[in-house]
Amino acid sequence: xxxxxxxxxxxxxxxxxxxxxxxxxxxxxxxxxxxxxxxxxxxxxxxxxxxxxxxxxxxxxxxxxxxxxxxxxxxxxxxxxxxxxxxxxxxxxxxxxxxxxxxxxxxxxxxxxxxxxxxxxxxxxxxxxxxxxxxxxxxxxxxxxxxxxxxxxxxxxxxxxxxxxxxxxxxxxxxxxxxxxxxxxxxxxxxxxxxxxxxxxxxxxxxxxxxxxxxxxxxxxxxxxxxxxxxxxxxxxxxxxxxxxxxxxxxxxxxxxxxxxxxxxxxxxxxxxxxxxxxxxxxxxxxxxxxxxxxxxxxxxxxxx
Numbered sequence: 103x104x105x106x107x108x109x110x111x112x113x114x115x116x117x118x119x120x121x122x123x124x125x126x127x128x129x130x131x132x133x134x135x136x137x138x139x140x141x142x143x144x145x146x147x148x149x150x151x152x153x154x155x156x157x158x159x160x161x162x163x164x165x166x167x168x169x170x171x172x173x174x175x176x177x178x179x180x181x182x183x184x185x186x187x188x189x190x191x192x193x194x195x196x197x198x199x200x201x202x203x204x205x206x207x208x209x210x211x212x213x214x215x216x217x218x219x220x221x222x223x224x225x226x227x228x229x230x231x232x233x234x235x236x237x238x239x240x241x242x243x244x245x246x247x248x249x250x251x252x253x254x255x256x257x258x259x260x261x262x263x264x265x266x267x268x269x270x271x272x273x274x275x276x277x278x279x280x281x282x283x284x285x286x287x288x289x290x291x292x293x294x295x296x297x298x299x300x301x302x303x304x305x306x307x308x309x310x311x312x313x314x315x316x317x318x319x320x321x322x323x324x325x326x327x328x329x330x331x332x333x334x335x336x337x338x339x340x341x342x343x344x345x346x347x348x349x350x351x352x353x354x355x356x357x358x359x360x361x362x363x364x365x366x367x368x369x370x371x372x373x374x375x376x377x378x379x380x381x382x383x384x385x386x387x388x389x390x391x392x393x394x395x396x397x398x399x400x401x402x403x404x405x406x407x
Contacts (some may be wrong), residue, residue: 116339119403120175123201126168131273133160137218138290166392169220173323176224176402177330178339180231185334193233202228217286217306218301223314231331239335242328250384250393251327252386255318259386262379272316273378279312318385352401359394363387 133156177290180198187194202225209221261268285320286309289301314320338344375383 108273115345115404116175116178119400122403123168123171123175124355126164127172129160130164130168131216131218133157136161136216136290138287163204163395163399165398166388169257169395170322170326170393173224173326174330174396176228176334177231177327178333179330180228180235180327181331181334182339186237197231199232202226213307213310217302217310219310220314222307223310223323227241227320227327231327234328234331239332242335246325246328246332249321249328252318252321252389254321255382255386256318259379259382263375266377266379268378270317272318275312275316279309282309282312300312318382318389322389335355349401349404352397353405354401356394356397356399358399359397360391361390361394363394367391 131195183198184194187197205221205228206225209219209223209225212219233247237245255272258268258270258272282305286301286306289298293301314323333339338348360400364387367384370380370383370387373380373383
């Protein structure tokens with residue numbers, strides 16, 4: 103009876119965390135006006151500074167963190183589904199692929215209204231979880247670490263410091279996205295409902311992929327998928343004591359990681375790096391600090407400090 107009670111409670115905790123992440127994602131999208139950044143309307147002298155404070159609070163606690171939590175739980179949910187079906191002697195891989203296909207269709211429909219939705223991205227990249235499911239835990243951990251440390255981006259940064267003219271896929275994708283993004287702003291702020299949907303059907307989706315195909319964004323999400331699978335492999339979600347133990351570690355390690363890279367981000371200008379090198383270094387430090395704050399938030403939610 104006790105095992106059953108713990109299992110039910112554990113699912114509720116995971117659902118609560120997922121709900122927290124979805125709330126954060128919604129707040130960020132509202133604060134960004136669902137990609138229509140310039141469409142803010144007018145605000146009086148009282149509301150304008152209040153809007154600014156609220157925007158900063160939302161960005162600090164949720165921007166880059168809510169999606170990270172959601173990605174982590176996506177990987178954990180995959181593991182739980184696979185494990186439950188394996189206990190019944192069922193190979194769940196094809197059924198999981200079918201569910202991803204349905205998720206893709208739902209995301210594509212949602213993308214007609216808001217091209218920045220991420221369900222299509224999850225549906226396609228979620229397919230990666232099927233082959234890696236057979237990897238040993240040791241190799242999965244190594245691959246996860248490489249992706250979350252952003253090793254390819256670190257190598258690119260090193261190349262930029264040696265030769266500022268070093269070019270990469272990221273440069274190409276950003277260049278392609280810049281003009282299209284300005285075009286999208288015009289459609290979102292001045293176009294009719296049907297014009298927005300027509301634009302999102304194809305061009306809006308292209309802009310989204312120009313962002314998510316950038317290595318630093320792609321590796322972060324896939325790495326967090328793998329981290330979620332590792333949580334399942336280690337059985338943390340099955341044991342209440344383990345959850346509390348790792349939650350407490352998450353609080354202090356997350357706070358340390360966040361503080362370190364938040365500070366480094368602030369002092370980066372003193373390094374004298376310019377142009378692309380400074381931009382990539384700033385992106386990496388912000389990503390590391392966001393991961394740290396994400397682990398801190400998850401740790402606090404799972405266990406008191």
